[in-house]
Amino acid sequence: MKPRVGFFDFTGCEGCQLTILNLAEKLLDVLDLVEVVEFREVQGHCNEDLDIAFVEGSICRLDEEKRLRMIRTRSKKLITLGACADLAGINIAHEEAGGAELAMAVYGSDSKHLQGGQARPVSVIVPIDGRIPGCPVDGQEFLSILHALLLDRPTNLPAFSLCVECKLAELPCTFEQGIVCLGPVVRAGCNALCIEGGDRCRGCRGLVDNPRESSYHRVLETFNRSVDDILEEYRTYNLRIDEE
Amino acid sequence: MKVQVPYLSRIEGHAHLVVDTKAGEVVECQLEVVETPRFFEKLLVGRHYSEVAGLASRICGVCSHSHTLVSLMATERAFGMEVSEQVTSLRRLLMYGEILQSHLLHLYFMAVPDYLGVNSLLAMAQSRRDLVARALRLKKLGSDICEVIGGRPVHPVTTCVGGFHRFPEASELQRLRRCLSKALPDLEQTVELVAGLDWPDFSHQAECLALHDSDGYPQFGETLISSAGLQVPNSCYREMIREYVVPHSTAKHARINDETYMVGPLARLRQGFHHLSPLAREVADLQGLSPSTNNPYLSQGARLVEVLHCVEQSMHLIDHLLLEGLKYEEPVVTCKAREGVATLEAPRGVLLHAYSYDKEGFLTSADCVIPTAQNLANLEMNLRARVPQIIDEEPDTFQSELEKLVRAYDPCLSCSTHLLTIDRL
Ligand code: SF4
Numbered sequence: 001m002k003p004r005v006g007f008f009d010f011t012g013c014e015g016c017q018l019t020i021l022n023l024a025e026k027l028l029d030v031l032d033l034v035e036v037v038e039f040r041e042v043q044g045h046c047n048e049d050l051d052i053a054f055v056e057g058s059i060c061r062l063d064e065e066k067r068l069r070m071i072r073t074r075s076k077k078l079i080t081l082g083a084c085a086d087l088a089g090i091n092i093a094h095e096e097a098g099g100a101e102l103a104m105a106v107y108g109s110d111s112k113h114l115q116g117g118q119a120r121p122v123s124v125i126v127p128i129d130g131r132i133p134g135c136p137v138d139g140q141e142f143l144s145i146l147h148a149l150l151l152d153r154p155t156n157l158p159a160f161s162l163c164v165e166c167k168l169a170e171l172p173c174t175f176e177q178g179i180v181c182l183g184p185v186v187r188a189g190c191n192a193l194c195i196e197g198g199d200r201c202r203g204c205r206g207l208v209d210n211p212r213e214s215s216y217h218r219v220l221e222t223f224n225r226s227v228d229d230i231l232e233e234y235r236t237y238n239l240r241i242d243e244e
Numbered sequence: 245m246k247v248q249v250p251y252l253s254r255i256e257g258h259a260h261l262v263v264d265t266k267a268g269e270v271v272e273c274q275l276e277v278v279e280t281p282r283f284f285e286k287l288l289v290g291r292h293y294s295e296v297a298g299l300a301s302r303i304c305g306v307c308s309h310s311h312t313l314v315s316l317m318a319t320e321r322a323f324g325m326e327v328s329e330q331v332t333s334l335r336r337l338l339m340y341g342e343i344l345q346s347h348l349l350h351l352y353f354m355a356v357p358d359y360l361g362v363n364s365l366l367a368m369a370q371s372r373r374d375l376v377a378r379a380l381r382l383k384k385l386g387s388d389i390c391e392v393i394g395g396r397p398v399h400p401v402t403t404c405v406g407g408f409h410r411f412p413e414a415s416e417l418q419r420l421r422r423c424l425s426k427a428l429p430d431l432e433q434t435v436e437l438v439a440g441l442d443w444p445d446f447s448h449q450a451e452c453l454a455l456h457d458s459d460g461y462p463q464f465g466e467t468l469i470s471s472a473g474l475q476v477p478n479s480c481y482r483e484m485i486r487e488y489v490v491p492h493s494t495a496k497h498a499r500i501n502d503e504t505y506m507v508g509p510l511a512r513l514r515q516g517f518h519h520l521s522p523l524a525r526e527v528a529d530l531q532g533l534s535p536s537t538n539n540p541y542l543s544q545g546a547r548l549v550e551v552l553h554c555v556e557q558s559m560h561l562i563d564h565l566l567l568e569g570l571k572y573e574e575p576v577v578t579c580k581a582r583e584g585v586a587t588l589e590a591p592r593g594v595l596l597h598a599y600s601y602d603k604e605g606f607l608t609s610a611d612c613v614i615p616t617a618q619n620l621a622n623l624e625m626n627l628r629a630r631v632p633q634i635i636d637e638e639p640d641t642f643q644s645e646l647e648k649l650v651r652a653y654d655p656c657l658s659c660s661t662h663l664l665t666i667d668r669l
């Protein structure tokens with residue numbers, strides 16, 4: 001019997017699931033290898049046991065927490081899909097803006113349905129067996145992790161920083177334009193996509209395992225940037241959680 | 245009889261459908277939107293203009309390019325900036341890519357299974373491989389356009405206030421042009437499939453709202469026009485569109501003059517019918533669509549028409565861009581402390597962002613009016629009108645007819661973003 005796979009979404013934009021549907025013909029090959037039994041965006045649901053559950057989105061409310069635990073109990077492996085699931089991602093930002101009190105002040109106490117709840121990464125609620133970083137995830141990386149899972153191999157992510165890929169692509173360093181970039185401390189794997197597109201790295205793939213702080217500080221000093229500039233950048237995808 | 249469909253599948257985001265009837269009368273009919281609110285309008289506040297569009301794109305993965313572009317345009321409006329014709333053309337092309345990606349995903353993966361009587365297209369990967377492969381190929385056509393212009397199929401990285409950080413190469417546009425013309429046989433088969441589906445016979449007059457685009461079929465535009473003849477510039481949208489909270493939904497509802505209304509492909513088709521490209525016009529005629537079509541199920545047919553329109557227009561636009569030759573332009577931004585409102589036609593209808601900035605270029609307030617929120621009240625009205633017609637059907641048919649109606653609106657609920665002061669009705 002083919003391994004049974006499910007896709008589940010919590011609070012997020014569904015961009016990660018869409019990236020998987022964008023795999024086009026390659027998705028057909030995937031469908032030869034596994035049976036997709038649940039994928040709410042394009043399929044009805046069931047309640048069966050799964051070999052692999054991919055979970056997108058952060059966990060914000062009690063009902064989401066319960067649903068996640070249910071998914072965990074019926075799945076052999078649970079893998080997070082994207083920055084929202086991995087780091088709480090962009091969803092955490094409203095807490096910095098004032099959190100629960102803010103919701104209370106704006107909506108009033110009897111509009112509980114409008115309260116957001118604290119956005120948390122999946123791994124805070126249930127143990128995970130692997131993660132696919134990014135906002136959105138990278139389709140190729142999804143495929144290689146899926147293959148590793150099917151072969152029972154470790155789902156390792158690149159252990160070097162984004163700067164390596166950026167330099168391999170011969171892109172000019174963003175710092176040279178006077179702009180702070182998270183490349184030196186962020187995990188590689190996206191081929192420095194944003195920098196290629198003319199933007200800077202904002203850290204959607206999370207921190208590399210052992211960010212080399214001292215050399216990073218030297219980069220900051222060379223370009224006259226402070227650690228505060230960087231901490232400000234960390235806000236976008238909530239990189240601090242990863243740091244703890 | 246009470247029908248509850250918890251966690252509707254094949255829609256974007258989370259919703260329950262609740263219909264309660266007694267002696268043939270509808271007692272309750274609600275689409276409960278249970279998506280966790282994400283307070284985007286609040287989390288944008290305090291951000292620098294260079295960050296705002298990237299954050300706004302995360303409101304929705306399926307229409308991330310629409311949110312990015314309307315956000316950039318609102319900022320440009322606030323700063324009093326004009327962008328070049330080249331930038332406008334590339335943005336238009338990006339929008340065509342997004343509409344293709346979204347409409348084809350919807351038609352094949354969300355709508356068609358209902359009419360083929362299956363739970364999912366993915367389940368047909370073995371039995372109807374040709375169909376599934378075609379669906380995935382066509383969907384990729386849209387995401388390829390987005391990738392070439394926006395740098396990524398979901399959440400663009402090349403776009404910025406004033407234009408683009410990076411412009412596509414001529415060779416990339418040529419490649420897209422070839423992909424588009426190669427897709428014609430696939431499109432022909434899609435027309436055969438979709439136009440041959442049996443849409444339920446149901447008409448329900450509703451006011452329709454779309455943008456007036458001086459360049460033709462509604463896409464970009466600054467005037468909101470309703471089928472009842474109302475007209476306002478987008479900066480005065482608050483005079484026309486009234487948004488309000490309902491207890492059963494985390495997404496807001498909206499009305500014009502106390503009436504529910506519809507935005508999206510059918511609303512656009514009705515308003516822009518005479519601007520359709522030749523192929524699109526043929527497909528509209530083939531399905532009997534006209535400026536007075538008022539069967540909401542036929543939104544699916546309108547989607548198909550728009551697919552053809554976008555493919556044809558994209559080819560023309562690419563030819564035009566190649567002929568003019570692509571030039572790099574450096575965006576020059578001067579911040580101003582002002583409000584800016586922008587509108588565009590996202591795949592699901594009129595999308596509006598209104599921003600205020602301080603003079604350093606930090607956002608001080610944001611309001612986002614989202615297509616699905618505008619459609620929800622009308623959708624519930626449609627459901628109420630539809631229930632008595634099918635009340636005697638078997639429960640399964642009854643439920644699936646209603647689900648078809650919900651999906652005809654292609655609701656996209658990831659964007660329960662609203663942050664609002666409570667408005668008791
Ligand atoms: S990680 Fe990014 S793309 Fe994925 S669901 Fe979250 S916001 Fe969307």
Ligand code: SF4
Nearest residue numbers: 190194201202203204
């Ligand atoms: S460059 Fe940075 S922000 Fe962009 S995709 Fe890669 S890790 Fe994410």
